[in-house]
Amino acid sequence: MAKTDSSRITPRNADYSKWYLDVIREAQLADYSAVRGCMVIRPNGYAIWEKLQRELDDRFKDTGHRNAYFPLFIPVSFLSKEAQHVEGFAKECAIVTHHRLRAKADKSGVEVDPASALEEPLVVRPTSETIIWSAYKTWIQSYRDLPILINQWANIVRWEMRTRLFLRTAEFLWQEGHTAHATEKEAIEETHRMLDVYRDVAENVMATPVICGAKTPGERFAGAVESFSIEAMMQDRKALQAGTSHYLGQNFAKAFDVKFLNAEGKTELVYATSWGVSTRLIGALIMTHSDDTGLILPPKLAPLHAVIVPIYKNDDEKAKVYGECERVIAELKTQDLAVHWDNREGISPGAKYFDWEVRGVPLRIEVGPRDVDGGNLVLVRRFQVEGADPKAKKEILPRAQALARVKSLLEEMQRQLLERAIAFRATHTRVINSIEEYERFFKEEGGGFAWVHWAGTHNDEEEMAKRYQTSIRNIPFPGQGPAGSDDQGKCILTGKPSARRVVMAEAY
């Protein structure tokens, strides 16, 4: 009966970051690798990424974008063309300086061949604006060449000092959209359009509610005129930036001299955007929905919708039960569901239940002799909503009804996860009007999202970060906050008049 060491998950309220790592390990989503700060994404984790990619990619295509691929290596000189951009990334770049190894003199291995130094070092891309704009320069001559709407799926490297699986690793997978437009208006529209695509995927696919808004100048992307983000609340009440969309103005067009002739025959600089989400979204998923038993996945992103666990005592029962399992699988597959039949032998049904629960499979179907005899199936959902009858987690239904119920049950769970996350965020969201209340909220009451009026400077922001470990997550677009959050007021720190509230929180 004792839980085995390897399956133990630290409860969230005991140690949240340990819980997070335990879930990743037990659900076999990722491993640390031999390379510092890098992770191995295991099949269970990669399958989630593939589903996310599909959802995002379909939407990118629907909004007129096409995929392309640009080099991993960027000449150092490219990075230095845009002043803000270099400054932002200089401190976290991996640099290729040589192109050859040679055997050591004592034959004990290999070493860098000093004679192979590159004339110009190459940076492993931390983002691709510069290499892409050097290509766009050759593609764009006329307004007829615009817009260019391109997305790239790629890996990038940012040499982070401190790493956490999925949330911040030295290498990660992402997509980066890079668009070029003839007018500022069109580019700004694109920036907002793509932020809304991210919001749609976050809420309707990931079941993770987000707040859309503008970043403050201090948090802006290096080289952007304006940055926008979607911000989600994790179960420890910290904010996680889940996606960003940037209006780059003409900054990169200037840096790479990308001009076009407009309809009036005049030369103009091109307007740009870039936008991205990464494997960090998997971290967001974990921290939004999962519980002390393990991973919980919204059905739309679950690589497996249902697992079938057979129960039997002897060969007769086994034959009977297996026959039924095969029929159930066949019928569920006609419904386009991803179903797995756990027919491993020598493992108790209970052990299998735990196994699949920790991996976050939304639905379990139990098939035992009693069920076959009675013409029933047992459906067990991965999670129960708060306040619901605990018995309702398990539904015993006549076979045909059960099979017809699967899809609607998955849809119900998808909806409930979003509702649950919205309710959690609402509980830990506060409209705050004084610094005293702010201090109480973060130092005594556990914190969350604080909607406060702000008119401070960048230095004031740093002061708030020092005092409370909080930062301005974004300046939300109107209509997303609790009652009264769109009213005018006074800055909680400086008392200066403020037209709009910002969201402050601790952040990842």
Place this chain on the structure above:
RNA sequence: CGGGGCAUAGCUCAGCCUGGCUAGAGCGCUUGCUUUGGGAGCAAGAGGUCGUGAGUUCGAAUCUCACUGCCCCGACCA
């Protein structure tokens, strides 16, 4: 880069202080039998350059020194 800690089986760790027989435990893994409606039991078995190098010693996982790697805290984090 500063402060602290750790390095022994796939994982978590004991053994080190006070040197001494064949280096251990739990979990995991393999095989067989018995089991199976919420993490099964028994039996047998595989698995180790004790991070690396040097030193002290009759003898080093254990003591000394150097090196390397990792973790935690801080700094850093478009």
